[in-house]
Amino acid sequence: LAKTTQPISMDSYEGQEVNITCSHNNIATNDYITWYQQFPSQGPRFIIQGYKTKVTNEVASLFIPADRKSSTLSLPRVSLSDTAVYYCLVGSTFDNYGQNFVFGPGTRLSVLP
Amino acid sequence: DTAVSQTPKYLVTQMGNDKSIKCEQNLGHDTMYWYKQDSKKFLKIMFSYNNKELIINETVPNRFSPKSPDKAHLNLHINSLELGDSAVYFCASSPKPLTSGTRGNEQFFGPGTRLTVL
Numbered sequence: 456l457a458k459t460t461q462p463i464s465m466d467s468y469e470g471q472e473v474n475i476t477c478s479h480n481n482i483a484t485n486d487y488i489t490w491y492q493q494f495p496s497q498g499p500r501f502i503i504q505g506y507k508t509k510v511t512n513e514v515a516s517l518f519i520p521a522d523r524k525s526s527t528l529s530l531p532r533v534s535l536s537d538t539a540v541y542y543c544l545v546g547s548t549f550d551n552y553g554q555n556f557v558f559g560p561g562t563r564l565s566v567l568p
Numbered sequence: 569d570t571a572v573s574q575t576p577k578y579l580v581t582q583m584g585n586d587k588s589i590k591c592e593q594n595l596g597h598d599t600m601y602w603y604k605q606d607s608k609k610f611l612k613i614m615f616s617y618n619n620k621e622l623i624i625n626e627t628v629p630n631r632f633s634p635k636s637p638d639k640a641h642l643n644l645h646i647n648s649l650e651l652g653d654s655a656v657y658f659c660a661s662s663p664k665p666l667t668s669g670t671r672g673n674e675q676f677f678g679p680g681t682r683l684t685v686l
Contacts, residue, residue, distance in 0.1 A: 485669070486670075487670050496680070497679060497680065498678055499658075500677065501675070504671070504672070506671075542611075544670070546666075546670055558610065558612075560608070560609055
């Protein structure tokens with residue numbers, strides 16, 4: 456599983472666009488980039504997945520440059536209810552033995568009124 | 569119409585006791601998982617089952633034993649509970665094993681079970 460690096464925390468105000476960037480320098484050719492959202496006291500929830508260029512759904516957009524060594528999750532016009540931890544995962548397959556499949560600490564987004 | 573459900577939501581128990589957490593998914597997925605989220609908020613996979621067969625078994629003490637009576641259920645039994653077992657345990661499912669790729673293979677997580685060992 457490719458190692459990812461994200462900011463530990465971010466603050467924003469309601470109505471602003473928030474961009475969270477994830478670095479994944481050793482992404483493999485077959486790897487897809489997946490983002491999850493976790494609210495306090497809940498399990499993670501899938502937000503969006505992409506391979507290259509741009510993907511958009513009703514919740515977010517995902518921008519992936521040509522070299523795919525990073526990706527940016529874009530949340531348009533955030534509200535207080537978007538306060539959560541956002542995880543970036545990169546991987547296609549992983550070794551069953553001896554390798555933990557771990558969600559890193561993610562990015563804790565705090566949306567302020 | 570809950571997709572992945574877990575019971576109980578909270579579990580408080582004494583050291584040395586044995587307890588079980590149940591998980592059910594109604595998504596028709598082939599693969600189910602147990603994760604542990606510790607105080608630092610890292611989510612680590614513990615086990616994964618595909619069609620009732622164990623396919624991932626990370627470095628977890630033998631006191632933890634998963635049981636999958638059918639592909640819609642994956643229960644977690646913990647013997648001789650220790651203080652360090654206190655955490656939130658999440659069950660999850662996906663259409664196919666993560667070992668076969670993540671494209672369109674997102675995981676659906678349950679609400680979690682907060683286990684407190686006193």
